[in-house]
Amino acid sequence: MNELIYSYIRENKDEILSAWIKNMRDKADERLIKVVSDEMFARTSAEFIDMIITRLKDNEQEFLNRLTDFAEKVVRLGWPLTFVNEGLRLFSKITFEGMVDQGIVNRDNQMDIVYDFDSFMTPMNNEVVNMYSQTWEKTVSLQKIALQELSAPLIPVLDRITVMPLVGTIDTERAKQIMENLLQGVVKHRSEVVLIDITGVPVVDTMVAHHIIQAAEAVRLVGAHCMLCGIRPEIAQTIVNLGINLNEITTKNSLQKGIEAALEITSRKIVEMEEMEE
CATH class of the missing domain: 1.10.490.10 (Globins)
Structure with missing residues (x-):
């Protein structure tokens, strides 16, 4: 220089x-x-x-x-x-x-x-x-x-019941991650019922539905029941318009309804306790 x-x-x-x-x-x-x-x-x-x-x-x-x-x-x-x-x-x-x-x-x-x-x-x-x-x-x-x-955690909420909350767009790579986390989590937590909550998924198109159906089928093959929660009215309309077949999957409009159904599947239910008198 x-x-x-x-x-x-x-x-x-x-x-x-x-x-x-x-x-x-x-x-x-x-x-x-x-x-x-x-x-x-x-x-x-x-x-x-x-x-x-x-x-x-x-x-x-x-x-x-x-x-x-x-x-x-x-x-x-x-x-x-x-x-x-x-x-x-x-x-x-x-x-x-x-x-x-x-x-x-x-x-x-x-x-x-x-x-x-x-x-x-x-x-x-x-x-x-x-x-x-x-x-x-x-x-x-x-x-x-x-x-x-962090994008696809499988969370044990009750004995034998786990929840996977999904938020944001689901592409092919993320769908693969979801599948892996689901299968590993089902075995790890000995889940009998898995709730996939799509409340935070903005759009459900043919590809997203296909990935969800695949995930549900994989869960069924390892011996657990898969339930799809968070079916909002606009999502339901889209699924119908696209002709997507979800007949093999139990669906609920909210996670709360899904947990109630999961309790029934595992032979449990929510019981309101009477207030004890002083």
């Missing part, structure tokens, strides 16, 4: 940082501004500039360590990759224009400095993009695993 560039950045770090923060604040979208406080934005921006300076010093290992930490932080803060790329471009622009203003860049050395800037910024930009992408993919993967673990 050209010593002129490194010396200028080192000696004018605070001015570069101040100009960088001001310009990047103007380019940040409203959501980013609301989420990140001024103090956090300034601190993260300073880390960003320090990371670049570390790269300038050709300290590869320290740079990679800083880059990893920085990528994890900005992914958590919600900085989009385009925003990070713009930050790199703006850093070069501010630095180069500052060197021009101070007369460091002149007609004789201009092409050499431009070449040095490009030789430095292009590989670093690639390294930043690569690390950001890896961090983002890792974060999304961990979130996906956590969501899958």
